[in-house]
Amino acid sequence: MSFEYLFILLFLFLIAFCFQKYHKIKLFNNRKHILSFSFIVATVGIIWDNFAVYRGHWFYPGKGILGIFIGLIPLEDYLFIFVCAYFVLVVYKVTEKLK
Numbered sequence: 001m002s003f004e005y006l007f008i009l010l011f012l013f014l015i016a017f018c019f020q021k022y023h024k025i026k027l028f029n030n031r032k033h034i035l036s037f038s039f040i041v042a043t044v045g046i047i048w049d050n051f052a053v054y055r056g057h058w059f060y061p062g063k064g065i066l067g068i069f070i071g072l073i074p075l076e077d078y079l080f081i082f083v084c085a086y087f088v089l090v091v092y093k094v095t096e097k098l099k
Contacts, residue, residue, distance in 0.1 A: 004064040005076040009083045016087040025093045037089075038082070045081030049073045 020027070028034045052058055053072040060074050068075040 009079050012087055013083045016090040019094055020090045023094050041085040
């Protein structure tokens with residue numbers, strides 16, 4: 001199934017989004033914070049993943065992905081970088097709120 005990785009990411013995003021709405025979590029104070037966070041996450045994630053593929057630490061088989069590559073990594077991995085960062089940030093903020 002070529003959409004498997006994408007479906008998993010969307011499911012993870014929906015869980016985080018529901019947690020954020022249910023607990024009424026505000027992640028950022030303004031657009032500058034959103035852009036700064038996104039830029040840092042994207043820069044580190046893209047460099048890390050491309051380097052790891054280049055060095056042979058991991059690879060992406062044809063099954064489970066769409067097959068659209070930007071650089072050395074598939075489109076879904078770019079989404080993975082943002083979805084995982086968003087998910088971790090939401091979980092962190094929820095646990096802080098529940099203390």
